[in-house]
Amino acid sequence: MCGICGWIDFRHDLGADEHAGTLAAMNRTMACRGPDQEGIWAAGPVALCHRRLAVIDIEGGRQPMHLDDDGAPPLHLVYSGETYDFRELRDELTAAGHRFRTASDTEVVLRAHREWGRRDPRGVPRRLNGMFAYALWDTAAEELVLVRDRLGIKPLYYSPTPDGVLFGSEPKAILAHPLADRTVDGDGLRRLLSFVADPAHVVFRGMREVPPGHVVRVGRHGCREERYWRLTETAHTDDLDSTVAHVRALLEDTTRRQLYADVPLCTLLSGGLDSSALTALAAKNIGTDGGTATGPVRSFAVDFAGYTDHFTADDVRGTPDAPYVHEVARWVGTEHRDVVLRTEDMMDPAVRRATLHARDLPTGIGDLDTSLYLLFRALRSESTVALSGESADEVFGGYRDFHDAGTVAADTFPWLAGRMLNRDPHDPGLLRRSVWESLDVPGHVDDLYRAALAEVPELTGPAADDPHERRMREICFLYLTRFLPNLLDRKDRMSMAVGLEVRVPFCDHRLVSYVFGTPWAFKTSDGREKSLLRAATRDLLPDSVVQRVKSPYPSTQDAGYEKALREQVAGILDEGDDAPVAPLVDRAAISARLDAGDSGIDPAPAGMARRMELERIVDLDTWIRDYDVALSV
Template sequence: MCGICGWIDFDRDLGGPDARREIADMTATMACRGPDDEGTWIDGPTALGHRRLAIIDVQGGRQPMMLQEDGRPALVLVYTGETYNYRELRQRLTALGRRFDTSSDTEVVLHAHREWGRRDPRTAVSELNGMFAYALWDTATRELLLVRDRLGIKPLYYYPTQHGVLFGSEPKAILANSLAEPAMDADGLRRTLCSIADPYNTVLRGMREVRPGHIVRVTRDGIQQMTYWQLTDSSHTDDVPTTVQRVRELLDQTIRRQLIADVPLCTLLSGGLDSSAMTALAAHFSDERIRSFALDFVGYTDNFAPGPGRPTPDGPYVQEVAKFLGTDHTDITLSADELMDPSVRAATLHARDLPLTSGNIDSSLYLLFRAIRKHSTVALSGEAADELFGGYSWFHDPARIQADTFPWYELSENLALQSLDPGLVEKLDLPGHLDEQYRRALAEVPALTGPASADPHERRMREVCYLFLTRYLPMLLDRKDRMSMALGLEVRVPYCDHRLVEYVFGTPWSHKTFDRREKSLLRAATADLLPQSVVQRVKSALPEVQDPTYDRMLRARFTALLNDRNAAVAPLLSVDRSCVLLDATDNRRGVERILALENFLTDYNVSLTV
């Protein structure tokens, strides 16, 4: 896992001292993602930067990596992520006459493009199984490819310029270049306020994401997007027992592949079905005793108060699973003081890099990963199981499902919006923005075929599953990536394996709920691995601190912000409405979002035009 960045300018030689300084500055912003090594490659219109977190072939995997032909660089690659099937691909490429100098997956990607991607790069990328984002420069054709994995696990941003493009694993890398303007307009503010992933744009004007499953090709003639993967209808014909068996087979294959590492590895264990099943499979296939880590808060279990989405505390289930599986387990217990530590909050918001926050969930993940990094360099996490197998309560709420919008989102619940100036709220027209985003997403949904296509509920659930996988899951993947990579920890997400996603997405909703519960297929496929208490446990959301001290500290910071007339966010706020937000019973998320926006505007000196 690494951090990448680069600069292409077809009308300039980037070998001069000013350009070299800028690419060095861009690369330096990625140091947190790659603490083990750094490298740059500059030639004519091209400057590539790389920071490395060494996971596979620690000695031989240095980057930028070149494929030489006739004694000269033919392809140059900066790569972040993991290609889990690189060993199988290496064998195939060796049989075709390719010769390798390292044992890294990065070199396999280079040779795959040379062997299979000459005519169409999509052919080469489609061979890769993994989580990745990379930039490939062809020295002969003077063409840059920006490639992102199918589910968008690894981030990749780009910023078109007059004569080329800037790109980076995070916006901060791009903003380190003088050609990038840190500006936010009304569209950016809309995206900031809504909990909907936009695969087309970021909150910063002019900056874009490489969409999951896409390649961006940059040439002197311009920028072109190509799709190499998308969710499709598979005309699922397997019965329920066969489907359960196939899910287990795919999980077995995926976990075995994702255990490959030349550094210490662990799992994130919450005591829920997703993480427990993943940990059980890891323990089964690992040659060594698996380490597991869990997040907890001071007094959380003893003083636990059930709430929406959190019927039970994680602690007792975590301990039961760890004992049942025999893992080398550690609880990371946090206090409100730690979560509100100014240095932790600053580091968390800087890691997020955009004014998107989950408040104390972000901070708690950051502190969890900081503790884990002392012991492990790679962690397996259970992200995507809920979106894939239908775990959230929204999937099973008829009112939410029938609503003609995103099931997880209601404007009336957006407390941050309620703090804004009424005139600004009217101008932003968030209902219109959400509807536009929703219609755009629906237009992408692959139509059902076969007998299920005649069932209106099956058709609707196909839409809902697509929305969760493409507009909700990316927010969680981004959060997990940012908080972990800020500390040089690689987090792998086995439930995002594209073969598993393709198969389960194409499965009828009636199969996914065959036992009239959430996550029926996952439960049936892994029940033999776990204690019955965990198999039958109702989903409980990621824990949040319940210490009232945290809320008092949060309110104090928000009050100070309202009293600061020079605050960057002040022109957006209504003091009277913000005071109402401050007095609201459940105001934590709204306050967190406004504080994050202030931090972002200030730290990045963002010009705001709305």
């Protein structure tokens, strides 16, 4: 895993000394993503920068990497991520006459572009199984190719300039360049407040993401985006037993592939079906992949001081994680460690600023970010790679919203109509009503919703005449393409902020495509959520975990947390119009919320939503100040 950035300018020589400071500044912002090595290569119109977290071929995988020994015009590459089928591809390329200088997956991708990407660079990522974001400079074509994996596991941003483009793994790399625009206009604020992943657009004006499953080609005549992969309709002909068997085979294969590493590896364990199944599969397959990782598997879980002893159930979180975590660790035989956090850890201003800096955005989800950051920071001292159960809910239909008739029928994104975020879309909350109404966030969300529905592949066969099957296919598509990217970004940013690589086996595109095409009746064959995953891994787990009802990522229930949060908001309110966030918020509404008193943590969804509004005030204020944001509303 790594951080990449760069600059293309067709009117200037970027190898000139005058640009060295700018390139160094851009690359420096990626230091957390790549603490092991750094490299900058600049010549003519191109500059490629790289920070490396060494995971495979520690000595040989240095970047930028160049292919200039085969008599053809050179290719130059900066690469972030992992290609899990690189050994098979290496064998193919060797048979085609390529001679490798390293044992890294980076060189495989570079030579793959020589062999299979000459006419169309999209031919290369179609062959890759992995999570990746990379930039390739083709000297013969004078073209930069930006490539992002199918589901957008690894981030990649770009910002067109009058004479080329700036790009980076994170917005902060682009913002380090003097040409970058720090303005956040109405479109950016709508993106920020919508709780919907927009496949391309970014909060900062003029900046874009490379959409998942796309390449961006940058030449003298501008930038163009080209798709190389999408979710499609496949006529599912397997019966239920065959489907379960195939899901198990895919899970075994993707887990085995993702255990390959030349550095210490672990799993993230929450005691739910997803992470427990993954941990059990890792324990079963570790040492069979040909890599250096061997058992027993190490596992880590996040917990809060006193959480289990004083846990209060609600209709979202019915049980604490710790008892299930410990049962799975004993059952599977992992070397387990709980990372126990206190309120003062999560409210530490330095920690909150670190998480905000990692996200580049004021997410307003508070301890859900800070606790994940602190978990990753703790386990990084013992491991460099972690496997996570992220995306199983989106793939297998795990959220309660999938199974609530009212939410399914709602004419909007299900997570906005469901239990966690359900609120009156016309209620500005703690924002100024004039700002909220001028932004028309509900209208923006509806536009995004209609656009997403238009992308859903048409059903074929008998299922095409079943309205419920069609709607459930839409729900699955919406979660995979408009909700999951937010979770993947959170996981990537919090982990890479401490130099930790987190792999997500449930995002294997073969598994995602296969399960997406299965009938909804298969996904609920035992009358509840995630039937296919449960059936495919039941033999690996204790029955208590197999039967456990889904519980989301934990959130602290310590009343002291909300008290500290209210104090921070009160401090912002005391600044009056001098507070950076003042133009956006309703001071009277905030004051009334604070005057209502501190009744402690309300674990119910409504209480969580109110707390998130306070979190957003703090995050917005810090973000505008720290990022020197120019608001244009």
